[in-house]
Amino acid sequence: MTSISSMAILTIFALSIFVGFEVVSKVSTTLHTPLMSGANAIHGIILVGAIMVADGATNTLETTLAILAVLLATINMVGGFVVTDRMLEMFKGKPKTPKNQEAGK
Amino acid sequence: MNKNIYELLGLAVALSFILALKGLSAPKTARRGNLIGAAGASLATIVVFFAPLGHDSTGVAKSHHNTILILAAIAIGVLVGVPAARKIQMTQMPQLVALFNGVGGGAAALVATAEYLNLGTGASTAEVVATVFTVIVGCTSFSGSVITFLKLQELMTTRPVVFPGGRFVIAATLAGVLGTGAWTISSGGNTPLLVMGGLALLFGVLFVLPVGGADVPIVISLLNAFTGLTVAASGYVLQSTLLIVAGTLVGASGTILTRKMAEAMGRSLFGTLFGAFTAKPQEASGAAETRSVKSGSPDDVAILLNYAQRVVIVPGFGLAVAQAQHTVRELADMLTAKGIDVAYGIHPVAGRMPGHMNVLLAEASVPYEQLVEMDEVNPTFPQTDVVLVVGANDVVNPAAKTTPGCPIYGMPILDVAEAGNVIFLKRSMRPGFAGIENELLYDAKTTLLFGDAKDSLTKVVSALKAL
Incomplete structure (x- = not known):
C-alpha cells in the first residue's frame, strides 16, 4: 500500500475539523441526543480498521485482538444506527403519515 | 479491486458521513441523514473485504486472512447490537x-x-x-x-x-x-x-x-x-x-x-x-427534612385543575419511568375539552439528556404544537393558574437561581413558582437526579400528590370525570 504523505494527512485532518464544526453549528436543542447518537454510530467505522488489521494478522495474539475489535466495532456501528433511527422515528411529528415515507425518498 | 475505485468509494463514504451529520442537525432531514450514514458505513464494510493489498517488505503479494472469523464476529456483533437497540426502553436510551x-x-x-x-x-x-x-x-x-x-x-x-x-x-x-x-x-x-x-x-x-x-x-x-x-x-x-x-x-x-x-x-x-x-x-443536609409539606388527594388536584383557565404540564423523567405519557395526554385532552388552555412546558434537558423528553412525548403522540420550549413558556407562568409537575424536580428547582455553589446553580429552569398553584406528582420526598433539596416543595402554593405518576394521573382523571 502506498503511504500518504504527512502533509496530505495534515491537510485532510485540518479540513475535516472545520467541516465537523460547520455541519453541526446550527443544531437545535431537541436534536442533541439523536445527533450525539448518530455521531456515535459513525465512529463505529473503526470496524473498517478492525477488519483491515484482522485481515493482515498473522499470529494468534494479533488475530484475537483484532477479531475482538471487529465484534465491538460492529456492536457500536450497527447498534448505533438502529437506536438513532428509533429515536428519529418518533420525531415524525405529523400525525399518522405512512411509515417509511421519509425513508423512501 | 482496482486501487482507484477503492479509494473513490472511500471518498463517497466520507461524504456520506458529512451529509449524515448535516442531516442530523435539522428535524426534517434527521432520519434521512442517519440512513445515509448507515448506508455509507455498510458500503465501507463491504468494500474493505475487496481492498487491494499490495506487497509486503520482501515483495511477496499479501493475502487475505481470517475472513471466516471476521464474518462470524460481525454476525455476532449484529446479533448483539440490533436487539439491544430495538428492545431498549426509550427511557434507558x-x-x-x-x-x-x-x-x-x-x-x-x-x-x-x-x-x-x-x-x-x-x-x-x-x-x-x-x-x-x-x-x-x-x-x-x-x-x-x-x-x-x-x-x-x-x-x-x-x-x-x-x-x-x-x-x-x-x-x-x-x-x-x-x-x-x-x-x-x-x-x-x-x-x-x-x-x-x-x-x-x-x-x-x-x-x-x-x-x-x-x-x-x-x-x-x-x-x-x-x-x-x-x-x-x-x-x-x-x-x-x-x-x-x-x-x-x-x-x-x-x-x-x-x-x-x-x-x-x-x-x-x-x-x-x-x-x-x-x-x-x-455535606449531608439534614435541616430541611422536618418541615411540613401540603399533600393533597386526587380530588383536590382535580378541583384545582377544573377551575383553572390555563394549565401548564411540566413532564420529567418520573413520567417516563411510570410510562405515564398516554395518561397525561388523556388528562390534557379532558382539560382542553373543558375549554382550559393546556400546554406542556419542556425543559431542554427534561429527562436525562437534551431533547430526551421530546422523544418520549412524541412516542405518546402528544401534538407537537402543545410542546412549548422553556424560553417561550417562562414568560407565561404569571398568567398560569396551575402548573402540574409530573415526575420532574431539578428542572423546576429554584435553587438553580438562589443557591450559589449547589450542583445545578446557573442552570436555566422553568419558573413554575411564578404560577398561581403548583402541583407536584412525586413518588416520594426523595430529591431529584442531581440530589438537591427543592425549596418549592415547602412553598404555600404547592400541593403534593404522592405515588407513581401513572396511578396518580389515572386517579386525577377519574376524579375529574366525577366532577
Missing part, C-alpha cells in the same frame, strides 16, 4: 448510547494495539505516538463509558463519588499514564503499552466517578468526541483516509455538541471536566 460509545473506544484501542504488534520494530515514531494516543484515549473512553452506564442505570450512586485525597490519586494516575506513554514511545516493546492501557482504564473510572448525575450526558458526549479522535489516530496508523476523515468529523462535531449541551444545561464545561480536581465531599 442514554445509557445504551454510552455503552455503544464505550465499545467503540475499546475497539479503537484494540485495533491500535494489534497493529502495533504487527508493525513490531518497523513502526515509525509518529505511528507509535498515534498508537499511544489511541490506546490511552480508547481505554479511558471505554472504562469511563461503563461507569456512566452504571450511573444512568442506577446500578451505582448517581451522586458524585469523591473520596479524600481523590484528586491526588487522579493526578498520579494521569501522570502514570503519560509516563508509561513516554516510556512506550522511547523504548517500544509490549510491556509499557500494556501497563499504559491498564492505567488508562483506571483513569477513565476515576475521571467519571466524581461527575454528578446531571452532568453525565455531557461526559457521554465528550467521550464520544474522544472516541472519534482515536478513530482518526488509528486511521493514521492504518493509512486509511476514510478513518481519518470520519474520526475527525466525529471528534470536531462532538466537541461542538458537547459545548452546546453544556450551554443548554447552564453548566461550565471546565467545571464538569475538572470536577474531579475541585469537588469536595458533599
